Amino acid sequence: MSIPQERRLVTAIPGPKSQELLARKQAAVPTGIGTTLPVFVTRAGGGVLEDADGNALIDFGSGIAVTNVGNAAPRVVERVQKQVADFTHTCFMVTPYESYVQVCEKLNQLTPGDHEKRTFLVNSGAEAVENAVKVARYATGRQAVVVFDHGYHGRTLLTMTLTAKNMPYKQGFGPYAPEVYRVPLAYPFRWPGENPAEEAYAQAVDMIEKQIGAQNVAAVVIEPIAGEGGFIEPAKGFLPKIAQYCRDNGIVFVADEVQTGFARTGDLFACEDEGVVPDIICTAKGIAGGLPLAAVTGRAELMDEVHAGGLGGTYGGNPLACEAALGVLETIEQDDLVARARRIGEIMLPRLRAMQERFPVIGDVRGRGAMIAVELVEPGTKNPNPAAVQEVIKRCHAEGLVVLSAGTYGNVLRFLPPLVIPEHLLEEGLGILEKAFS
Structure with missing residues (x-):
């Protein structure tokens, strides 16, 4: 992979160049086109997105399950x-x-x-x-x-x-x-x-x-x-x-x-x-x-x-x-990416279930392969907790981890890492997620 497979933060997220581009976007693009994380990407590959400010973020979104084989796959x-x-x-x-x-x-x-x-x-x-x-x-x-x-x-x-x-x-x-x-x-x-x-x-x-x-x-x-x-x-x-x-x-x-x-x-x-x-x-x-x-x-x-x-x-x-x-x-x-997807699930699901034991806000952990989610609730109930999802996402984004939400009630964190993501980035991303919950 031509892009170093490492997380790197050199500015706040989003950085000044991304903020300038965001202002241009707001002047040129309708507000109906929302943005999950306003960092403007310049390169991507493996499990990493590089932005206009030189930050390198871990990608747990794959452009919503699009770049399964990675970005710019050879x-x-x-x-x-x-x-x-x-x-x-x-x-x-x-x-x-x-x-x-x-x-x-x-x-x-x-x-x-x-x-x-x-x-x-x-x-x-x-x-x-x-x-x-x-x-x-x-x-x-x-x-x-x-x-x-x-x-x-x-x-x-x-x-x-x-x-x-x-x-x-x-x-x-x-x-x-x-x-x-x-x-x-x-x-x-x-x-x-x-x-x-x-x-x-x-x-x-x-x-x-x-x-x-x-x-x-x-x-x-x-x-x-x-x-x-x-x-x-x-x-x-x-x-x-x-x-x-x-x-x-x-x-x-x-x-x-x-x-x-x-x-x-x-x-x-x-x-x-x-x-x-x-x-x-x-x-x-x-x-x-x-x-x-x-x-x-x-x-x-x-x-x-x-x-x-x-x-x-x-x-x-x-x-x-x-x-x-x-x-x-x-x-x-x-590259046997079917097996690779299963391996991602073998790494992620036990870590997420261990978090569920620690954090009562996690009501459910579910998924197969590299399509995994946690559903957040008000502790002790099954009442949806969309505010907790937004708080976790905000903390993950600030630390350079791209995660997405989902769910009819807006209370689900979904994880869609590229199937080619290196395992050390997968583990690092899970660590950031755990820190966000704690």
Whole structure:
């Protein structure tokens, strides 16, 4: 790695140059574009972000699960540099190119299930989810879409509607799209009963049967681990039951793996943990190392239903992004980043559980692989404690550790380190976190 893998603080966070740039940002960019930590990055790699003031911060965010293979990963850089010198765009729907086909072939091969598949490429996770719903509605001739409490699916009109959380994603942007219905998620930490998988499933099916009618449902859309909702892993057994219900009723089961995909959870895709095989899987974020790309991969008989010209977009599958994706997939395979994600979980989870024993503000520790969270509560209760999250984040940022929040109640700290982060930085970051709690 060209960047020294060490934390280095030479100014306060943010430093004077970043503060100058922040003033320019505020004068040029709408306030609706928020900023978690206003340090302006000049270089990044491994587990480090360097800013305009010369500070080097430990990265526990990966640009929200995007730079799984690290920033400026060598195989990604090499492929993109070669491609940008050849051509930057033709529009695949006008004159195609091989790299788009290669990415689709790889995703057809790597995503769960040994059935025949088709893939097409778009620009963002929201666009992928929206297109999955389009395919499901077209193929089934139905209209209703079922989603889950605590789900997040994007910021377009339809995906805002699919999203459960009002602030900041939905407030003031209605009216929303019709024929979207929300059912319970088996959230183990907050489920009031003793068997969340069985009870949440029974409630969800009851609501579908009574309020919609299974024969009217085109798709069920779910994140295998709810991302923005707070890294909620549904109780074991819940996902397979929902998938089976879909199969039994001719409903398209759509897995939104935008945040969970590409080795993040210790499997290449999070669905693999319980052997769930989606009819359609949506991927983005970690797919191309930071270049804008997303994909919709599904059963051939579903995907081929749509008429020619019914799917696509001007920039979908841009050649630079396709080359980046091929570099990402090579890196995951050749550097065994699936195993690396599991190793990160083996280091982080015991440390966080030990903190939970010390600090009663930590109500829950959860996650798989390198997708891990702690939920903060008012000590002695399960009441959400978003103020504690903001205080911990402030202290971590001041010490040069980038951490993010999440959760329907704003009370979750989420950790998404690059899969290539050196272990000494992982340990140092956990030490900073522990200091922030104490």
